[in-house]
Amino acid sequence: MTSGPDDRHDDAGVPDRTGDGRGADDERGAPDMEGSDIELLRIWRSNHLGPAIECRIEAALMSDPRGREALGGTVPAQRLERNRLAIMGLATAPRRGRMERLLVRLGVSDSAARLATATPALRAAWLISTVLALLFALATASSSTASGLERVVVYLTIAPLVPLAGVALAFGSAVDPVHETTVATPIDRTRLLLIRTMTILITSIAILMIGAVLLAAPAVAAVAWLLPALVVTAGSIALSPRLGPQRAATVVAAAWILIVLLLGGLSGDSAAAFQPALQVVWLVLATLAAVLVDRQRRHSRYFEA
Amino acid sequence: MSPVAHEIRTQQPDDAALVGLMAGGDHEALDLLYRRHAGWLTARLQRRCPDPDVVDTAVQEAFLAAWRGAAGWRPTGEFGAWLWTVALRRLIDQIRRQRRHGRDVSWEVVGTEPIDDGEFVLSLSDTTVGAELARLDPDLQAVMVATAVDGLSTGETATLLGIPRGTVKSRLSRARKLLRTAIDEEER
Structure with a gap:
């Protein structure tokens, strides 16, 4: 001084x-x-x-x-105490990881970055199992009996299930490392849901893109699973208030596999579910599911804090 | 706890000492600083933004910034003044974010009643400039306070007050002109 x-x-x-x-x-x-x-x-x-x-x-x-x-003294003591708990909670929480610091530097707010990186589905265990599942799918797909097309179809069918599983884990009963922080900080549950879903989608898409490159899939095939992935993810979120996150994901996953098999069987083209005409259908369905989630957000208490 | 840290704590440590302890990862120092500064900080921010959630977020982020930046803090001024500057900028960030969602949470400028009701209030504006400033239109006062007192930029002032940049500039020049005229007349 x-x-x-x-x-x-x-x-x-x-x-x-x-x-x-x-x-x-x-x-x-x-x-x-x-x-x-x-x-x-x-x-x-x-x-x-x-x-x-x-x-x-x-x-x-x-x-x-x-x-x-x-x-x-003009500020209610209760309010100061609530803020104090939130600050102490964040200050005593484990130090920010590299990913979290990167997000903060990119302009994501502190709390959003913490919630995004603390998404249970992003923990190493999940990432490793995702990669293993993909490798397994690739191995099966590239066995000598499978034709090039079948390989791609297997990949395309499994790919949308990756973010779906991530979302189910993120909102399931799985242990949540930032649970206390979320309780202490008044946070909008919709925001939490969006942050985590976005995080999972971005990570999954990055992993899946690498998978597609490894498979040496045709350019179109490398992205043909994107819209179905959005449909199943949004669909499971929309069904969550009724069925619970895990059951919703299971039902949607089963429905998805059934649809791919049915369409393939009926048309004789095993990749029927990924043809341009069907992509339009997926786009419409993804939009519908998004609208449904938005409406539920407004009318149902499920998404409230 | 080290003997030094213990001594500092038992003797009503000043803010700079507490920041020093925070740099070493002492959570209790953060707790003490919070108890000392959170009240006035919240109260003053609340005056500049009516939304309590926005204010609380700014307060939280300011203290976390102090916690994380404690090692790099140089005591060139009071910790309270530093905290105020940081919190005010976090508040403006929050207001900007809210506005993107279509919510207006800018400073509600109210006033002014005639200031010559009693010696006490008049004595608050103890300089010529102060007295003249207090006589200006409240909107002009707000712009002057944000820029000259809180040291905000034109853009930050615009966000805080919820008005376009151009309006900030024109109000600022109008306020300066009025003040200059008033002081010139006083001196004559």
Whole structure:
């Protein structure tokens, strides 16, 4: 500190740059600080004197600890305690990982970054099992008996189930490492749902794209599973309030496999479910499911905090 | 707890000492700083933004910024002043975010009653500039307070007050002109 203890760097008064106002202020405050604090606070709370005077009062109150306390006394203790718990919770939480720091640097808010990276589905175990499942699918698909087309179809059928499983895990009864933080911080459940679903979708899509490249699939096939993935993910979220996240995911996954097999069997083209005409259907269904989720959000308590 | 840390705590440590302890990962120091500063910070931010959720988020982010940046904090001024600056900018970030969702949570500028009701209130504006500033239209006062006192940029002021940048600039120049005229007359 460069100057005396009474130096106010936060000179939030009128633009009094000359400094001659400070001495007067201190003299006035010294003999009867408590009485003048009460009077200042009363005027400040009346909220009718305009920003300049309010600012001057704030500066006067800020200049001594009792004045600060008086200002703070206008905030309900319960509210301060709630904020304190949230801050202490975040400060004592494990240090931010590399991913979380990257997200924060990219402009994602602290809380969103923490929720996104703490998504249960993103834990190493899930990522490893996803990669293993994909490798298994690739191995099966590339066995000598399978033709090139069949390989691609197996991949396309399994790919949409990856984000689906992730979402089911994220909102299931699985242990949630940030559960306490979520309880202490008032957070919109819809926002939580969106952040986590987006995180899972982005991660899954990245993994699946790599899988498609490894399979040396035709360019179209590399993206043909995208819309079905959106349909099953949004569909399972829409069904969650009725069935619970895990059962909804199971039902949707079964329905998806059944549809692929049925369409393939009926048309004689095993990739029928991924042809352009069907892609339009998936697009419509994905939109419908999104609308359904949005409506449920508004009418059902399920998505409320 | 180290003997030094214990000594600091039992003697009503000043803010700079507490920040030093925070840099070493002392959660209790953060707790003490919060109890000392959260009240006035919340109260003053609330005056500038009517939405309590926005204010609470700004308060939380400011203290977390202090916690995470404790090691790099240089005591060039009071911790309280630093905290205020950080919190006000976080508040503006939050307001910007809310506005993207179509919610208006900008500073509700109210006032002004005649300031010459009693010696006490008049004495608050103890300089010529202060007294003249308090006589301006409240909208002009708000722009002056945000820029000259809180040191915000034109863009930040615009966000805080929920008005276009151009309006901030024109109000600022109008306020300056009125103040200059008033002071010139006073001196004559």
